[in-house]
Amino acid sequence: MKAMIWKELRENLKWAVLAMIGLGLAEIYGLYYWDPYNNRDNGMFSLDKSTFLMATTFGCALTGLFLGFLQILPEQRRDQWATLLHRPVTRGVILRGKVVAGLVLYLFATVPPFLVCIWLVAAPGHIAPFVPGTMFAPIADLSAGMVYYFAALFLALQRGSWFGARVLGLFAAVHLSIYVTDGGEDVEVYFHSVIEAAVLMGLAIFIAAWGAILGNGPFRVRPWLGKIALIVVVLYGLFGLGDVARMLLTVGTFDQRGNTGPQYKFTKEGIPLIVWGTSGDIEKVADLDGKENTDPRYRGRLALENILSMQQVAHLIGDPHGLDLTKRFPRYRSYYTYFSPIEIQSETPLPIFWFYLPEAKYFIGFNVRTCKPVEIVDRTGFKPWGTKPQPFQYDPMTTFSGRSGETYLLNEGKTVHVINLVKEKMFDLASPDGAWIFHANMIRIPTAVPNVVEEDIVLVTFREILVYDLQGNPIATLPFHHDVDEFGTINFSLNLAHDRFFVEYGGSRWIDWSIRHLMTSYFEIVDRQGNVLNSYVLPALPIGAPQRNWVYYALEAGQTPAFWYGTVAYQNLCSALGIGHYDDRGINPFYPEWSHPPKVGLRILLVSLLWVPIAILLARRAHFSWQRTWLWAVFVFAFNFTGLLAFLLIADWPVRVPCPQCHRKRPIEETLCPHCHAVWPSPKPTGIEILDEKVPVAETVT
């Protein structure tokens, strides 16, 4: 194997150098690129910058593919490949030799540019802190690139059409990439799970490639492990293809408008109305008693200006049960997970650019001229750079809830730190009687001057809402008039004169959607002393579930029974063990069918059963034995339509030619005709045969 590794290294080193230069240039370009349309990234010099990650995602994948193909395709010319395979080692050893060298070359091509970029980012002279966690995303891309390397080996070694099982190796890698790049915004992807997925997928594709080189093509002659790996690769390849197809199909064919039923909205004076309409259009307006409101202000174009949603009227100020909407999953590919740049709107350039470090739990300020850190803010206040920081106490992802303009709030439970990063001042607001502050936020009130807002601070305890001005002077103390344990989803706002406060109480988030969407809400207008001036009862409105079309139902019923029931079983098990619960979709009235797993499951089973006779018919037509036929039928049943496609792509479909005896088509590999049981006839003698007796030339035994 050593000779094989040496040969591969020597042969492909130049290509690895070329890939290294290409990838390095792309990564450095991505690091320094200034995108005029992406304000979020600009000025950031981080390994999680989107343009840099674009370079690593595509660059590593292309490098892997490039090196993988170059190791196989040029050598696959018939005689050259025969020379290679005829060497007295197993084909497994040949592949292992190639893979060891290939991975060394891949790392040689990808790691040095990455190290250079780390050095560029970590070296002083940039207005951004270097946090080691930002290396996770490019490392994940680097790992995914290896999967593309194996995919290239698989593509090159797998026999058959490029448009069949072969190309699915590439789509399996694409499927992994979608996961690695956190393709679904609502999917919680951890770094370790990405690495595990890359290792498993890489291993599966490698074993499938090994199975391909071991056999001369047919599925049946592969080792068991190779067969399983090929099935895994083809299934995941089909899922990857399905991801792309689903994206194309759902655009324009799904009704994604969500709730199509009536909703509560509000006048500028804070009077609730029932409004029908979707996609920004208001079709009909009614008062709370159900009578149609004919006020011309609420018709046509004027309605759009004079009717406001709750979000426009008031700010959600949280839920006392810790289900804070501001809490977001820490995406491992986002630099906000590692450091949050504090963007402060100012007419004059500010001398210090601030970042919040969520893991270290303190602020760090960079001098914009010298590009060096100069100050920090910890729980004791502003300090010069170099002083040992005393981190804020609580998880900043949940407590770093209030920020607006130059003022930031950090909630530590019974004390809220109010930090003004421009004036470099910090003071604390404590709850009056030691009550737990479950939410702290900034309220912005629009003024008559466009783009100018007035800001107040709002603290929420289990008993009351406390309103302060920016200097920390109390404005109002507003006791709750409803049980916030039950009605804990609270929206709040106030008017510019600070004499009218708007409070809406909705069902708490801990209550199941199935119950919560039937609960009554309350809307109150109160004065500075907490007296209720107006109170409205908002009964639950009917839910208008989105209209579904055939594409939706086809996709739903097309799920594999194996995976679907596996998920249900997994969730049941987790639920029983108390370590998880059903996915939100299971209790969401927008997906009523998901509230009834047996109904969806039955639909999936029925559709899956539909393919079984087709699979049996095809298998028997191709003269598969009954044992093979039933094995494939079970496979097709377990994986639904995807299974049928995989069956068509993987199974050894015999070539059939007319039987010389009965003229019906028979498989060329079978000795007996399945119809007339005739053997293949020997070629007819033509009378010109010259055949003589053979005499052994050498009888000697050495």
Added chain:
Amino acid sequence: MSEPTDARPVIEIDHLTKYYGTREIVSDLSLTVPRGSIYGFLGRNGMGKTTTIRIFLGLEDPTRGSAKVLGYDSRHLPPEARARIGYLPEGHHVYGWMTVKECGQFQASFYPAWNQDIFETVLTHFRLSPKMKAGHLSRGQRAGLCLALTLAPEPELLVLDDPALGLDPVARRSLLQSMLYVTRKADRTIFFSSHLLSDVERVADRIAVLDGKVLRADCTVDTFRKQIRHYVLKFRDTPPPTPDIPGLLESVRVDHEMALTLVNVTPETENHLDALHPLSIEPVDLTLEDAFISYVGERGEKTFFMNGKETK
């Protein structure tokens, strides 16, 4: 699997059939190659020679039938068996970026029985320097290097697929001489395909001829040559149409002559010739090349008459 004994044939092909798609390439081929023989494998292009070789070397699977080499099933040839088989495919492939010496070192690392003396001897025969870049070698030199790489492990069975393809006569001669070197030990076997009948005639003990995907001849070179006979029949006038004679390969009628090439001639065949009443019947000796061309060439009658007497 038990260790094969040396009394067994080196290659045993049993009812081998190969299809590419629905096209049959090799049909029901059965062939045994005895140990110590030099076997020429002949046939026109596309008759399945290379495919047959690739199948018994385990590089492709047969559609039906089986093949054994050195007693091992071709589908499961272990590395130990491969080490005993030298294979030179027709492309004469070498890694162009390696030097001649590096090619040898690379190949030697796979073969425990590597004979450096043989390697260097063959290189010298082809006037190859170890420092030469393989990619800069001429076609003949490359063939020489490949042969050196194939012979140095001292294989029991040497399989050559059209080794002289594209070589000049000098390189061909060198190749043959080197190839024959391997048979200095009596139990070494050579199985080679070629289109160069003079080379086959020079070295082969036996030949197998594929014609129309079917094995038509499997015999010694002498037998093949003897079994194919050529007669020139002279007539006073225009020769009569060629009769339906068993074993007729080819007939050419020109003016007052009729030339017939026949296989497996019997006394009955001669009676057929006498029945044509020619002025004379003259047997003509054929070279192997002439015999082969007649054997695998177009069958039937060809005519060529001057003065517009008869044309076809």
